[in-house]
Amino acid sequence: MAKSTVIPFGPQHPVLPEPVHLDLVLEDEKVVEAIPRLGFVHRGLEKLVEKKDYNQYVFITERICGICSFGHSYGYSQCVEHLMDIEIPPRAEYLRGIWHELSRIHSHLLWLGLAADSFGYENLFMQCWKIRERVLDIFEKTTGGRVILSACNVGGTLYDISDEELAGISNTLDIVRDEYSHITGAFLKDNSVRSRLVDVGYLSKQQALDLSIVGPFARASNVNNDVRCLGIGAYGELAEFEPIMSEGGDCFARVEVRAKEVFQSIDIVKELIDKIPAGEIFVKPKGSPAEGAEASMRLEQPRGECYYYARGNGTKFLDRFRIRTPTSINIAGMVTALKGCELADVPMIILTIDPCISCTER
C-alpha cells in the first residue's frame, strides 16, 4: 500500500520569486494533491483609495509589483479616464504602448532567467539578465526610473521621448534582438534542458477552458484570450497582430511561447516608433468622477489578462478600485497541473505559470 506524506513547500524557497505556500500530499514521490496558502504579502492596497485621491493613487498602483509596474499604472489610468470620459491625445497612446511592450520584454527576460536558474543553468540566467540591463537603461534614460517608471497618469503621460531618443531605442532593440537570438538556442534546442521540460505538467485544452486561465499559460494549451486582439489603445493601430500559440500544453510549450513573444514585442515597438504622430502628451483632468459611475477595463499584461474596475462617489476619492491580476486566476490551473507529477518537477511547474504573488494579494 502506498504511504501518504505531506510536505510543506515555501514560503521561502530558492526557486520562488515571491512567497507562496503549498501543502503537497505525496504518495511515494508522486504528488496527489496540492493545497495553496496565500497571505504573506497582503498589504491592503485596495483600502488606500480612501486616503489618496485619484491623481495620487497612480503612484500606489505602480508599486503593487516590481515586474508589472508600468502595466498597472497604464490600466489604472485607462480605467479612470473611461470613468470620467476623458479623451487623451494619440501621441500619449503610442508612448504608453511603447513603454508597455518594453515592459513585456523585460518581464519575459527576467522570467527566462529565473526558469534557467530553477533547472540549475546559472550561466544562462546571468546572460538573460545581462540583456535585460539594456532595456532597463532605456527606461532610465526616458523616464528616470529603472523599475518604477512614474511615467503614466490620468490624462496622458508625464514625459515625452524626442525623435533622436526614439531612433536610439530602435538601434538598442536591434542589438538586443541579436544578442537574444544566441540564447534562444539554449532554451529550445539543448538536450538537457528539453529533458527537464518536455511532458512535464501537462494541461489539456479542455481543462484550460474549464479553469478560465489566461496569458501565456493558456496560449501554450492552444487557448487564445489575448486582450491585444481587441485593439484598445495603441494596439488598434498595428497593421496585424497574431498571438503566439502552441499546442504542447507542457512546460516546454510555455517556455517556447514566452521566448518567442520577446521577438514579437521587439517588432511591435519598432512599428509603433515608425508610426508615432506628433502632438501633445497630457490633458489635465478636471473635476471628479460622478456619483455612482462605474467603469471596467481589461489589459494584456506580461502574465495574462488583468481586469480593472473603478467606481466614483462624487468626491476626488474613488469609492472602490479593484484589480484582478492574472495570477489569481492561474492558481487554480497551477494546482491542477501539479496533480500526478513527481516531487522534483514541482518547482518547475510552479515557475511556468509565472507567479506574481505581490500582485495577487495587493
Next chain:
Amino acid sequence: MPKYTDKFEEIDKSKIGEMAKSKKDTSARFINLHATTLGEDLFQLTYSFTTDGTPTENYSVKVTSADAVPSISDTFMTAFFFENEIHDLFGINIEGIILDYKGDFYQVALDRPMARPSTDEDMYSVNRKNDANTPVKDVDAVEKGGDE
C-alpha cells in the same frame, strides 16, 4: 482608436446560480468577482464574464451581511479564490465553496477591514483579531510547557 464599451446589469440574488449555469452553457469565461461597500450594511457583488472577443459583461447583486449567497465554485472552480477573499475582507457569508478556508485565507489582523472606513482606533485598539505584536505575558510558563 475604437472606444471600448462594457456592460453593467443588475440582477437579483436568487438568480446567481441560474446566471452561472447559462454562462457555462454558452462557454463564457469567468473573469472576476469582487465586492464593494455601499453603505452601513449594504454590499454589492459584481460578477464579470466574457465570451471571446466581446466586451466584459458585469452583473451586480446587492446583498447584506445577513444574506447567505450561493457559491459559483461548482460551475467555475477558479471562483474559490475570490469567494474566500470576500468572506475575509467584507464578512459576507458565501455557502458551498469547494475549498473553504473558513476565515483563514488572508489572516487579516482586523475583523472585516474593508466593510467600514478606517479609524485611528483600528491601529491601536482591541479590534485586532490576532495581534502577533502583543508580548507573551508569562514567559516561564511557556518554556516549562515546551519542555514537557
Next chain:
Amino acid sequence: MGSFKLGGISLKGMFSKPATKMYPTVVPEYFDRTAGHVENTDIKGCIMCGICSKRCPTSCITVDKDSGVWSINPFDCVSCGSCVRECPKDCLVMFNVYTAPATSKEPVVVKKPELTPEEKAAKAKADAEKAERIKAAKEAAAKKAAEKAQQDGE
C-alpha cells in the same frame, strides 16, 4: 539538438572585460532624467503656497507659511516628481543623484532668509500702495451701490 549551446559566449566571456562595474570605487554616471532627490533651490522666490505639500502622495513635504520654513523628509520621498511639476514658481528641482545612506532619518529644512532693510522698505511701500488701492475700490463700490439704491427708490 546537442549540448553546450552557450559554449561560444562562455569562452568569449572568459577573455573579455566583466559586464559589471566596481561600485563604489567607480563613481556611477547617471542619466539626465534619473529621478534622484528633490531640493528647494530658490527659497527666496518661494511663496509658501503649500501646493507641493498637498500633491505629494507620501506627505513628506511640510510648509509653514508663518515662520517661512520648507522641509522635506528625503527618506519618505519616492521621487515621483509631482511637486516639481506643480510648483507655480519653479523653485523645486529634481537632481539625478540618489539620497546618500545615513544612520538616521532627518528632514532637510530650509528657512526663508531675513529681509534686508531696503527690501523691508520696498515691501512696506508695496503693502501701503495695495492697501490704498483696496480702500479706493471699496469707496467706489459703496458710492455706486448708494446711487443705485437712490435710483430704485425713485
